[in-house]
Amino acid sequence: MRGLENQPLTTAQQSEFLAFAQEDPRGSSFMVYNPSKLAGQISQWKDHLSWISPFYAMKSNPIEPLISDIAKNGLGFDCASKFEIKTALDLGTKPEHIVFSNSVKEEKDLEYALQNNVLMTTADTYDELVKIKSVSDKFKVLWRLSIKENNAEKLATIFSNKFGDDLESIEEADSRFKQISDMGIKLHGIHFHCGSGPDGSSTFSKAIEMAKSCIVLGRKYGHSMEVLNMGGGYPSGILPKNLIKDLKATENDPLGYKVMAEPGRYMSSNTCHLGFRILGKRVKSGKVCYHINDSLYHSFNCNLMDGVSFEKSTDQFYSSWENGKSSQVKKEDLTNGSIFGMTCDGYDIIANNINVPEMNVGDWIFMGGMGSYTYGPKSFFNGMNALERIFVYEGRQEAEIGAGEKEVLDAKF
Numbered sequence: 001m002r003g004l005e006n007q008p009l010t011t012a013q014q015s016e017f018l019a020f021a022q023e024d025p026r027g028s029s030f031m032v033y034n035p036s037k038l039a040g041q042i043s044q045w046k047d048h049l050s051w052i053s054p055f056y057a058m059k060s061n062p063i064e065p066l067i068s069d070i071a072k073n074g075l076g077f078d079c080a081s082k083f084e085i086k087t088a089l090d091l092g093t094k095p096e097h098i099v100f101s102n103s104v105k106e107e108k109d110l111e112y113a114l115q116n117n118v119l120m121t122t123a124d125t126y127d128e129l130v131k132i133k134s135v136s137d138k139f140k141v142l143w144r145l146s147i148k149e150n151n152a153e154k155l156a157t158i159f160s161n162k163f164g165d166d167l168e169s170i171e172e173a174d175s176r177f178k179q180i181s182d183m184g185i186k187l188h189g190i191h192f193h194c195g196s197g198p199d200g201s202s203t204f205s206k207a208i209e210m211a212k213s214c215i216v217l218g219r220k221y222g223h224s225m226e227v228l229n230m231g232g233g234y235p236s237g238i239l240p241k242n243l244i245k246d247l248k249a250t251e252n253d254p255l256g257y258k259v260m261a262e263p264g265r266y267m268s269s270n271t272c273h274l275g276f277r278i279l280g281k282r283v284k285s286g287k288v289c290y291h292i293n294d295s296l297y298h299s300f301n302c303n304l305m306d307g308v309s310f311e312k313s314t315d316q317f318y319s320s321w322e323n324g325k326s327s328q329v330k331k332e333d334l335t336n337g338s339i340f341g342m343t344c345d346g347y348d349i350i351a352n353n354i355n356v357p358e359m360n361v362g363d364w365i366f367m368g369g370m371g372s373y374t375y376g377p378k379s380f381f382n383g384m385n386a387l388e389r390i391f392v393y394e395g396r397q398e399a400e401i402g403a404g405e406k407e408v409l410d411a412k413f
């Protein structure tokens, strides 16, 4: 089934995913993590954005095999809480490779960060600076700017309504950095976070320009401004040429700052497939409706909070697997149907209009590109669980099935 990644499963994937399902045919939904997808994203980053140190935004997907691969590859972590900081430290991450990137923090979390030497953090209000200073003046604070998006409607989440300093003019910025200096605080750098969405933000160029002006202004008042943190907001999948061009404005900049970023979905989105099964089937208003063992309160929280929609998805593709053989379901065998979540909430409808084949209770379905903001936000609503099991895709059958299959997997890089 078409997920956010938009690629059909290879035969090798179908076979291995179904073997995972067979381990507990009546089990809850599960995730299949594919390490080679993460490796592809990391090498694409190194090839095109080598001067930008990536600090993975753990919130986008904190599953163990993924974050431990992130740590093994030497990436840093963007953490939003004590729990995430502890998780990163437990993986052996050096404290200086962690940014506590949450502009409004709990004091006890700041104390934990301090005890563990995690000193780089962000702020965007005077009150937060006072709070940080009350815990310690050792913190290295990055000042978060608010970024008004060029194409807000194309993004899943914009942040400027909630976070960031709304600096409207050079004069305002100048007086901000003077006042912070008068408070006895010297800023370590600038932070911004463009809006987030599967296609990424198109506002990096504007954000970088603002950040550079702030670096110049801030240094006038003794702020070291030695770091530029370009937050998240990168697309899942391929880095478009224009984005690389926009980001190049920070490469070898004579202003001489270190460049870092907090990519979340760029790293995690295409690393995971979601596997779920049909729990029930009914007809409503002449339409076939499938109840599945996942919900808007679980993996499909990305529909609610992350702007993802499978509505009106008439371009679905499916393969079916029978007697050890895969066959593509013909377009003419699809009908307009609905997919309902497993909770008792009448609002828990994953898609009202989506093309579906004839399926039966107990059938397993797989969707790609389900690695971001699916596992992290899942709840225990109705006492129901999802994604209790995470499998790692090994490509066991790929060698047996042949090299042609492998080409499909690697086609994006």
Ligand SMILES: Cc1ncc(COP(=O)(O)O)c(C=O)c1O
Residues within 6 Å of the ligand: 057, 059, 060, 078, 101, 102, 193, 195, 196, 197, 231, 232, 233, 234, 262, 263, 264, 265, 266
């Ligand atoms: C501070 C911060 N950094 C990074 C990210 C990751 O964003 P994305 O997944 O778009 O890369 C987020 C997401 O909410 C965030 O709040």
